Amino acid sequence: MSGIGGSTFARVDQLEYRLCKFANAAAQRRVIRRFFRFVSRAGDGPMWVMLILSMPLWLGSAGYEVAVRMAVAGIVGLIIYKILKKFLVRERPYIGLVGIDCAMPPLDRYSFPSGHTLHAVMFATMTAHYLPEWSLLMGCFAVLVAASRVILGLHYPTDVIVGASIGYAIARTVVL
Numbered sequence: 001m002s003g004i005g006g007s008t009f010a011r012v013d014q015l016e017y018r019l020c021k022f023a024n025a026a027a028q029r030r031v032i033r034r035f036f037r038f039v040s041r042a043g044d045g046p047m048w049v050m051l052i053l054s055m056p057l058w059l060g061s062a063g064y065e066v067a068v069r070m071a072v073a074g075i076v077g078l079i080i081y082k083i084l085k086k087f088l089v090r091e092r093p094y095i096g097l098v099g100i101d102c103a104m105p106p107l108d109r110y111s112f113p114s115g116h117t118l119h120a121v122m123f124a125t126m127t128a129h130y131l132p133e134w135s136l137l138m139g140c141f142a143v144l145v146a147a148s149r150v151i152l153g154l155h156y157p158t159d160v161i162v163g164a165s166i167g168y169a170i171a172r173t174v175v176l
Contacts, residue, residue: 016156020093020100023150023157027103036148037104043116043145044107048074048123058131066130070123073174077122080166081115088112094153103152114155114163120145122167129175 027033052070056063090112094102107115124138146164149155155163 016093016158017097019157020097020150020153023147024093024100024103024153026151027101027153032151033103036144036151039141039144040104040116040148040152040154042141043120043148045119048119051123051127055130066126069174070126073122073126073170074119076174077118077167077170078115080170081113081118081163084113085110085115090156090159092154093150093156100153102154104154106154111155111159112162113166114146114149114159116149117142117146117155117160117163118167118170120167121164122171125168125171126175129171 027036048070052067052074055067055070059066085108089110092102092106092109092111093100120142124142127138128135142164146160149160150157
């Protein structure tokens, strides 16, 4: 299947090859691969649902509005992510580049943008806005999720950069 970004992505993929290969080499070490698989799975949807549902526990009655805002942001992020993946169809690095190993099964076929990174940055940004004392923890977690996607051979660096940018933009829009 070729999408709108096919030939453009082919050129960019080659520019990112060295960085992908360098990051993916870390996944050859079992302890690193297991750690980043854990981080990546922690960045799946159920984690974010638990975070959303916990907002009233942390913020009292104000947490209900925050939970609704986070849920709306999550849905908007999912819609944007699905639309972009459908039309831009960028193959994952382990498919398109020689020497990149898939260290974890992907949730879907295409890589652009990184939905894990989009949601990690979006929810980290929103959580930091409403619970500033969680800023460092959530920021570090979002960075680890983004790194995990490249290290595991599932995304190019530009996938996570664009995913992070979209996630941040959604979060800032929803909390204003």
